[in-house]
Amino acid sequence: MDDADFRQLVREHIATQSVLDLTDKKVHVSSFIELKHRECLRIKGGEITGSGHSIFKLTSAKNMTDCSLVLDGTRLVHLTESEDIRQIGACIFLMGRVKAMLCNCTLISISGFGVWAKHDCNVHLTNCDIIGNHASYCISGRTGIACFNYSKVTLKRCKVSGFSKHGICVRGSCNVKLVEVLICDCLKRGIYVYQNARMSMEGCTVKCIGGVEAIAAVEVNGIDTCVYFRAEDCLCVDNSCPDILVIGNVLGGMFTNSFNPN
Numbered sequence: 001m002d003d004a005d006f007r008q009l010v011r012e013h014i015a016t017q018s019v020l021d022l023t024d025k026k027v028h029v030s031s032f033i034e035l036k037h038r039e040c041l042r043i044k045g046g047e048i049t050g051s052g053h054s055i056f057k058l059t060s061a062k063n064m065t066d067c068s069l070v071l072d073g074t075r076l077v078h079l080t081e082s083e084d085i086r087q088i089g090a091c092i093f094l095m096g097r098v099k100a101m102l103c104n105c106t107l108i109s110i111s112g113f114g115v116w117a118k119h120d121c122n123v124h125l126t127n128c129d130i131i132g133n134h135a136s137y138c139i140s141g142r143t144g145i146a147c148f149n150y151s152k153v154t155l156k157r158c159k160v161s162g163f164s165k166h167g168i169c170v171r172g173s174c175n176v177k178l179v180e181v182l183i184c185d186c187l188k189r190g191i192y193v194y195q196n197a198r199m200s201m202e203g204c205t206v207k208c209i210g211g212v213e214a215i216a217a218v219e220v221n222g223i224d225t226c227v228y229f230r231a232e233d234c235l236c237v238d239n240s241c242p243d244i245l246v247i248g249n250v251l252g253g254m255f256t257n258s259f260n261p262n
Contacts, residue, residue, distance in 0.1 A: 161183070183204070187212075
């Protein structure tokens, strides 16, 4: 399927509020697919590669109604390469009061982000793989999940792996919940929580974190702010850097006892 045909199908299925079935189909988009005010796009299956800033871009102006993206069993491959972080984007780039719900999906970004969410976004991922260092590519994505400024992000039974900076980065009054998530093979931090962010983890594993710039598998940094962090029944193993680093004003409790060595 070519880019123009795909974009036409996207518009038609948004207009009819129906599911776009891409099962056994592949499409490459040269620039992002943008969703705006009140638009809802639902896609089942397929593989979408993109060489633009991002593959999907969801935006919402102030006081506008949400737009939303729902993906089930879809594979996204974000191919953009650039040394300028402003140019590389994400598989899914969200800004404003927008929503994304993904189930059984694979997100690969070879230079940027799996999901980038800012300003009141609401993101749910279930049974998804977010991959930075895929065997088919010689470089690694920057961060798997990056969220800022009041966004709400939930991951359940997901795997985040192979990123050159962080598996998950949370900053600025965000609220992130991880349930049975594996974060592994990232070079600087597996998880980074700072600047008034909130995170809860349940039944998660952080492993094989480490590289030349490695700081910690999990860093919770409340310097000059206050961070809420809570972890229950989690594992932190096989890391070549400190398992957990807690700095500054951190609420929530359960730090050292919640990360069992094995």
